[in-house]
Amino acid sequence: MTHGEKRLPEAPGEQPAARGNGKSAVPVAMAVENIVKRYGDFEAVKGISFSVAEGEIFGLLGPNGAGKSTLIRMMTTLIPVTAGRALVGGHDVAKDSNAVRRMIGVIPQALTSDQDLTVEENLSIYAKLYSVPRAERERNIAEVLEAVDLLKWRGAQTKTLSGGMRRRLEIARGLVHDPRIFFLDEPTTGLDPVSRIAVWEMLNNLKKSRNLTMLLTTHYMEEADRLCDRIAIVDHGTLVALGTPVELKQSVPGSNVVEVQFATESEQWQARLEALPGVTEVQSQSAGVYRVLTSNGSQTTTQLVEMAAAMGETLTSLSVQNTSLDDVFVHYTGRQLRDEQVKPVNFIMPPRPGAQP
Ligand SMILES: Nc1ncnc2c1ncn2[C@@H]1O[C@H](COP(=O)(O)OP(=O)(O)O)[C@@H](O)[C@H]1O
Ligand SMILES: [Mg+2]
Known part of the structure; x- marks a missing residue:
């Protein structure tokens, strides 16, 4: 499927921590420029700029309340931008929201698939909603179900699925209209460690097989570290650092x-x-x-x-x-954001005889 998207020029005004990426030849899939969101007097997003290259998995990492969901909601046209702008797939979200919606897939933070429908029905509704032609619908549904390893559950009622399987169904649903750009808000929050790793593998495979650009939010450091090509650390509505995991650690x-x-x-x-x-x-x-x-x-x-x-x-x-x-x-x-509270201790020294325990 071709999407006829315009390609963005390299985004101006990228914040200084983005230095060192040096991949100026890679086209930009999306960018925000000094984007601001105010709810009344409260500024949830305080002028953030970054750009995401085509084919990148870009992570927004930050604690609860940092403004991650607010950023995603603005970039996916769900809420208006207060100031600054967001460009997604070459389109300004404020001026050309329909064009943006056609080229993106969105997985919101809350699970939203219909519990009383089967897996396949949930996908079918979405495919129709996105006007996927009938001839492509069945093939797309089978492909995305295979990609998230739910093919044999296609006839199962959604309420019978485990949390990890439901999350995978939502990922499949977000892909059924073959978007180029994929937004995922906390894709593994609430999942057990095994399901979480399964989702990471799935997203990595999807990125490669579908040539997707992904923007995901997370408060799990390990998730950002393992999955993302570049990470923007956000806190209290501001971008505090941006770079590859290695660049961030070296800084x-x-x-x-x-x-x-x-x-x-x-x-x-x-x-x-x-x-x-x-x-x-x-x-x-x-x-x-x-x-x-x-x-x-x-x-x-x-x-x-x-x-x-x-x-x-x-x-x-x-x-x-x-x-x-x-x-x-x-x-x-200046604060801690530890997801895995206990880190492995490499060796423990036995107390000397007679020492206090
Ligand atoms: N509709 C809203 N009205 C007022 N404040 C909001 C609204 N939505 C979010 N906020 C506030 O904006 C801040 C950022 O929220 P959010 O983007 O959901 O953070 P995150 O996703 O990083 O946890 C929080 O302080 C939150 O309470
Ligand atoms: Mg959130």
């Missing part, structure tokens, strides 16, 4: 994180950790527990162990990790 001073727990809490740990070589930041987590950002994880760890031994102090646990998007979020916002 944080200290490329490793050492997590250490001392058996006894002491006021001196903070200063002693800060004095170790390579250390750029020390965050106190709870009594005796510290996260140490360092440019040299192994050297800092060695010296930390030596320092503790010299002082006769026991380390209850110690682990070294690469910088995560979590650290990126903390760096840019």
Whole structure:
């Protein structure tokens, strides 16, 4: 199917953190320029700019209330733009909303498929709604059902599906009219970890097989990290950082994180950790527990162990990790956005005999 879309020029006014992408040859699929949304006196989106290249999976990562859904709703013509503009597939959402609607698929945050209909009926209604010609309808439905691995459930009532299967049905429904650009608002929120990974694989395959451009929102760092080519971190309606997962992590001073727990809490740990070589930041987590950002994880760890031994102090646990998007979020916002609360501890040091538990 051809869509006859106009191609956008590279979006002007992209925010500085977008530097380093350097893929100026790739055409832009969509862009927002200083986009603003006000609800009365409250500014939910405060002048955000970015552009998404064709074929990219672009993520909006941020906590609840950051303005992610509001951004998606403006870009998909569901709510008016207060100021600035959004261009999707070459069309201004405010001036040419019908053209935008024809070329996009949208998966809203809430599940919206009809529980009392079968899987196939839910898709069929959408295909008709989008005026997919009768001859193409059946083929499209079979193709999208296959793509989300629901072919054998086509006759099942939607209410009998698990949460993960329903999410996949919604993804299929958003694709039944063969859109070029796909918007997904929190596609895996509420799913168990296994279903979540299944959805990631599915989206990756869809991107490749259908040459889709995707914009998704998430508050899961791991999801953004694993799935997205580039990520815009949003917080309180502003864009705080933009780049590939690797670029974002490299932009944080200290490329490793050492997590250490001392058996006894002491006021001196903070200063002693800060004095170790390579250390750029020390965050106190709870009594005796510290996260140490360092440019040299192994050297800092060695010296930390030596320092503790010299002082006769026991380390209850110690682990070294690469910088995560979590650290990126903390760096840019001063707050934490941790989805997976517990990180693996690489090794645990047994307490010395006679030490306090
Ligand atoms: N219709 C509305 N009227 C007033 N405030 C709203 C409305 N929709 C969203 N908001 C507010 O805008 C902010 C951003 O919301 P939203 O875009 O849903 O965030 P996110 O999707 O990142 O969780 C929140 O503070 C929310 O309460
Ligand atoms: Mg939301």
